[in-house]
Amino acid sequence: MNRDAIILGVLMLIFGFKMGYMMNRKRFLQLGAFTGIATSLLGRKVHAQHVGKMSGPVVVSTWDAGLRANKGAWEILGKGGNALDAVEKGVMVTEDEINCCVGLGANPDRDGFVTLDACIMDHRFNCGSVAFLERIKHPVSVARRVMEKTPHVMLVGSGAQQFAIAEGFPLESPDLSPDAKKAYQEWLKSAKYEPQINRENLENKGHGPFAPSQINGEWNHDTIGMVAIDAQGQLGGSCTTSGMGFKMRGRLGDSPIIGAGLYVDGDVGACTATGQGRT
Numbered sequence: 001m002n003r004d005a006i007i008l009g010v011l012m013l014i015f016g017f018k019m020g021y022m023m024n025r026k027r028f029l030q031l032g033a034f035t036g037i038a039t040s041l042l043g044r045k046v047h048a049q050h051v052g053k054m055s056g057p058v059v060v061s062t063w064d065a066g067l068r069a070n071k072g073a074w075e076i077l078g079k080g081g082n083a084l085d086a087v088e089k090g091v092m093v094t095e096d097e098i099n100c101c102v103g104l105g106a107n108p109d110r111d112g113f114v115t116l117d118a119c120i121m122d123h124r125f126n127c128g129s130v131a132f133l134e135r136i137k138h139p140v141s142v143a144r145r146v147m148e149k150t151p152h153v154m155l156v157g158s159g160a161q162q163f164a165i166a167e168g169f170p171l172e173s174p175d176l177s178p179d180a181k182k183a184y185q186e187w188l189k190s191a192k193y194e195p196q197i198n199r200e201n202l203e204n205k206g207h208g209p210f211a212p213s214q215i216n217g218e219w220n221h222d223t224i225g226m227v228a229i230d231a232q233g234q235l236g237g238s239c240t241t242s243g244m245g246f247k248m249r250g251r252l253g254d255s256p257i258i259g260a261g262l263y264v265d266g267d268v269g270a271c272t273a274t275g276q277g278r279t
């Protein structure tokens, strides 16, 4: 699927959601089948109409690193737990690991600070998000508190950190993980900053258009996004990242933006997207 088709699909989905409320959301999606919308969207539409009948539990997440996170989610789903708890606990596994792109152990921005973004959403359009959050280990859990305990959807920066501390999240050390420190020192040698859109496509090594390349024998990855359906047929989704490595301080990608990094509609489906941050 090319980028234009994805953009068209996303736009039509947004349009669909808006029009849907004006007439009838499912009816609008049905009409879409006859209007020559991108094939991918048609595929999603057919899927969407079956979500209500789909039997759970099922969990999916991005990249190979997501397999460990899926196991974390499965500890909840496998016992009949709900999708929202599962997608929170699942991605916390990745937030706990030392890796390039998720959690406090990840690569810093160009000034040497790790800043985290995350969001979470349930099947009833409840959602919460944090961005530019520093020194808090589990941004996805802070996002959930934003959803459950504030009248807002998103908190950012020092305000998000202040909220997290007030909610009892410990303030962690500002020190970089040993891996991140090494990577940062290496990066500082050239301090090259040239983000490329759709880089995944350029690095296709025969694994399909969006397959990541391997680095040091491990599949490359970035953000983790996770969606799940539980045994009761309810959906949930989460997304968490440290953003682009060595980014400009203050740079924010798509991951914590509801409707870009993640969207969940209990009647239609759930989806998460990642990459260079411009979904």
Ligand code: GLY
Residues within 6 Å of the ligand: 222, 223, 241, 242, 243, 244, 252, 253, 254, 255, 274, 275, 276, 277, 278
């Ligand atoms: N993919 C996450 C980001 O670009 O921030």
